[in-house]
Amino acid sequence: MTRRPPAWFDPLLGRLGSARAEDFTRIVTPDSGGRESAVLVLLGEEPDAGPDVLVLQRAATLRNHAGQPAFPGGAADPEDADARATALREANEEVGLDPGSVTVLAELPRLWIPVSDFVVTPVLAWWHDPHPVHPREPAEVAHVARLPVAELVDPENRMRVRHPSGWIGPAFSVRGMLVWGFTAGVIDTLLQMGGWSRPWPRSRVVDLPPVGATPAPSAGTDAADESRVR
Template sequence: MWMHRLLDRIHTGRMANPLDGAETLGDTDSEKRAAVLMLFSGSETSFDLPNDASVLLTHRTPTMRSHAGQIAFPGGRIDPTDTNAVDCAFREAWEETGLDRRTATPLAQLNEVHIRATGYPVYPILGHWHTPSPVAVASPHETDEVFDAPLYDLIDPKNRLMVGWREWHGPAFRINDYIIWGFTGGLLSAILDTAGWATEWDTDRIFDLENTLSTSRNNERMR
């Protein structure tokens, strides 16, 4: 399977730094833990990255109270009824996109990442969508678009950029006229680096995040 090298590096502690816009902190409020599902799909006929490889993403409704207008992985806060972070990630994916969890397999739970703005821990769950089924907006107040982002489009250097705001800067992507940045952009960048899929791109020039978002479809405003 084409994800074997990625999984081997994760399991042996060789995961790339997930994100410059996050920190590993001490104890935080356990009631505000969250999980996201990084769900990858693609043909299983080769050990190389297949042409149809993609990752499931959502666009958060611009009227949301937090992270409005951002491109995100399906996910959310861990509920008391969730068995664990994996259960939470799949439940949230079902609530947001209608994903049938029977069509996907969890492969790894990455080390928790703490969002710089809040300090809350997020548990990224890596999954393989072995039998892709139709997905769509299932919770309009949370998400207004659901789509598969082709990995080769994300890897393309012309779709990669560094963005900055105040003292922060980090990797970002252009896809479907959206800008993927922050937590999601950092995790995607780390996955590409860890798997050895990334190609050389311009990391020296830093674009102003607010200006970059103003010409995108994100419809988000910096606070």
Template sequence: MDFGPDHPGQNIDLRPQRAPRWMRRLINGVDGVYHHRDVRSVDARGRTTPRPADQSAAVLMLFSGADHLQADPPEDAAVLLTHRSPSMRSHSGQIAFPGGRIDPTDLSPVDAALREAWEETGLDRTTVTPVATLEPVHIRASGYPVHPVLGHWHTPGEVGVASPAEADDVFPAYLSDLADPRNRLMVGWAGWTGPAFTINDYLVWGFTAGLLSGLLHQAGWERPWDRETTLDLQDTLAKSRNDEPRYSEPDNRVRFLR
């Protein structure tokens, strides 16, 4: 696909007042997302050596869905996700939010998240309203701080695979599917357990699933689901189309949790 140019430094101010009504409960309580147990399960603060600020990253949690009079999301409300290329050196085959390392030229985590989304998916940043940022989450395996940026895609446009070396699939995950108890599960490996989702035959787990679970809860979109049964992560991944490496292999342990 032939996408237009990015506009670095533009559209980076947070404008929560322009969010649709169905996102406002989430935005008003966004500070509580970090403290949800599923986000804390993927945060390494206090468990690994903190990394310097120049090794931080940002991700864009981009929600689409028109504004309407109700407080509940519209039927087509969705969040944009990517499938990281199985050939990547780290976090290969995982489902992720668009995002990556904050560059010295980025003016803020919002600027970095929008730039990375453009590089990976061709997203036009002028079609996005940045509405909130979350407290940084430190990746469990590395300690790297990741700044989650919450945005509303007020004018959805064309996106797709803009950088095949980074992501080989870009797709909307509908909130109705994410909240469906049939698509929710707990997975565990090597003493760790956390929430997961099944979407489009992919398994969403780790950092991305923890944030999604916290967001669903804080926004009031969560439905009761089975948190008591924990499935083996390796077996569950083998049944998915993620094409992730086996995390029991020593070389892959450091890439465990994205």
């Protein structure tokens, strides 16, 4: 049964009807090639904190993307029917999310990440029946958090980070988690589309703390800065 999301979703859903990849990144998604993958952009709501988004942090010991924040998700399996199936399966495997607790609302434009050659479809969903989640594979996922939108848009929690490569992009420092790169870029765009963003000091730029091997992000970045690493 399809669950009607709350009214605060309406502006975002209306804007997504005409969204293009260019709204998220200047990098053009190729017509073919690249490894298909999907991530779950899961928005929920708690009575005392309002809307929130589910984000995980990769384990610092991973060979690739160590310590990085991410939406639940990963590469498509042959048995996955579509991007929605991939996103929900990966979220179940990574954090124990019950697919029956989720109402999928939309698929965002496919975004290409050249450094890994992944073509990622972000899948927007409403968490109509929230339940506890946790890292199912601690060797891969170190932490899972529901980050309130009110804290994400707080100007005190916003900044841009500078990668050693010279890349600069949006970031959020919320509840002990530094969210940057692809994930922060998608969140930043969705906050703007939903009408939730607040003015914040874009001149606040900090160097990205070193955590393992950290490749430069290449999608969901600030348009003015992305050209620096193209």
